[in-house]
Amino acid sequence: FRELTQQIMTKACFIYMKRLIWFLAVLFLHISLLDAQLVFPGAEGFGATHRSAYSGSATPRILIVNSLQDTNEGNEAEGKGTLRRCVTRAYPRIVLFEVGGTIVLDGLLEIESPYLMVAGQSAPSPGILVTNSSAVIKTHHVLFQHLSFRAGDNPDSTKPESRDCVSIFRENTHDVCIDHCSMLWGVDEVFSSWAMGEIIGNFTISNCIIAQGLNYSISPDGGHSKGMLIGYGTLNISILKNFIAHNDDRNPMLNGGTEAEVVNNLLYNAADGVSFNNHVDRITLASVINNYIVHGLDITDSHIAWFIWMNPASSVYLSGNSGTANDWDYIKGNSTGSQVRVDSPPILSDRVDILPRDQVEGYVL
Numbered sequence: 001f002r003e004l005t006q007q008i009m010t011k012a013c014f015i016y017m018k019r020l021i022w023f024l025a026v027l028f029l030h031i032s033l034l035d036a037q038l039v040f041p042g043a044e045g046f047g048a049t050h051r052s053a054y055s056g057s058a059t060p061r062i063l064i065v066n067s068l069q070d071t072n073e074g075n076e077a078e079g080k081g082t083l084r085r086c087v088t089r090a091y092p093r094i095v096l097f098e099v100g101g102t103i104v105l106d107g108l109l110e111i112e113s114p115y116l117m118v119a120g121q122s123a124p125s126p127g128i129l130v131t132n133s134s135a136v137i138k139t140h141h142v143l144f145q146h147l148s149f150r151a152g153d154n155p156d157s158t159k160p161e162s163r164d165c166v167s168i169f170r171e172n173t174h175d176v177c178i179d180h181c182s183m184l185w186g187v188d189e190v191f192s193s194w195a196m197g198e199i200i201g202n203f204t205i206s207n208c209i210i211a212q213g214l215n216y217s218i219s220p221d222g223g224h225s226k227g228m229l230i231g232y233g234t235l236n237i238s239i240l241k242n243f244i245a246h247n248d249d250r251n252p253m254l255n256g257g258t259e260a261e262v263v264n265n266l267l268y269n270a271a272d273g274v275s276f277n278n279h280v281d282r283i284t285l286a287s288v289i290n291n292y293i294v295h296g297l298d299i300t301d302s303h304i305a306w307f308i309w310m311n312p313a314s315s316v317y318l319s320g321n322s323g324t325a326n327d328w329d330y331i332k333g334n335s336t337g338s339q340v341r342v343d344s345p346p347i348l349s350d351r352v353d354i355l356p357r358d359q360v361e362g363y364v365l
Contacts, residue, residue: 045349047205064096070105072088093115103130104132111138117145121146129150161219167192167193168192171198183211184211202236225249240263261352287317288327289319
């Protein structure tokens with residue numbers, strides 16, 4: 001009887017453990033599938049819910065940057081080459097680095113093939129600095145992390161009237177995340193997005209430095225220190241927890257026909273705050289929430305928003321940016337502001353951890 005009881009108990013325990021293992025396996029698979037929808041752990045905003053290189057039907061290849069030269073040279077069999085070669089391959093790819101240092105671009109670094117992750121954090125010291133021209137994203141499912149961009153004002157490089165550090169440009173561009181990158185010394189803007197005919201969107205710019213747009217440099221417009229331009233046709237863009245500093249304008253600027261959330265950014269010595277301009281035939285939706293503005297040597301007054309010219313059917317929500325009860329006491333421009341004011345966010349992604357305003361400076365720095 002004792003042996004029979006032990007056999008029954010052993011079999012019951014086995015069945016229980018087997019069922020428990022299956023349950024846990026299904027549970028962990030469910031959790032992993034949920035996590036897998038994020039482009040990286042902790043990603044936020046509209047550009048967070050894709051998997052970059054893993055979004056396509058094919059398994060991505062690991063490619064290694066082993067040269068700081070700006071050529072298209074590499075070894076396909078070994079999966080190694082220059083940055084230009086690695087990012088321009090026509091298959092899903094994850095780009096890692098064996099080298100650290102400065103890559104001086106000979107021309108635009110145009111990314112036209114989708115499903116790309118560039119992991120600058122994999123580079124040895126001092127990391128990767130891309131300079132002398134612009135990185136232009138013209139595709140979808142892209143992640144840039146831990147890269148430094150310095151467009152610079154070399155007169156012999158690409159045309160200054162469109163020389164940004166990074167731009168997202170053209171139709172069929174969507175699901176892009178730029179995180180923990182530094183972008184300085186743009187000639188046109190430091191960062192920009194612009195659609196060409198069709199709408200673009202689902203972008204996140206998070207935890208970045210966007211600063212020191214060059215003024216009185218080689219821009220054909222003369223003084224042209226511009227931070228961020230979110231151009232016509234850009235929908236669902238998240239500008240989150242960035243350090244935006246030392247730009248005379250566009251911190252950021254939202255053109256007509258855009259939809260943006262601007263949340264928890266630290267603006268330092270950055271003129272005019274968030275500005276709205278152009279395309280009066282297109283409405284703008286904007287939620288500007290809990291950004292922290294700090295005066296600098298050049299900027300001694302606070303404008304949370306500057307209304308230049310916009311469709312009065314637009315909706316703009318300002319909250320928590322001034323430290324007082326009413327952000328609308330700190331706007332600049334014409335009477336359009338009162339026409340577009342709304343009392344709840346017209347656009348807000350469901351993946352943003354909104355910090356209280358008094359925590360923003362410490363968090364971003």
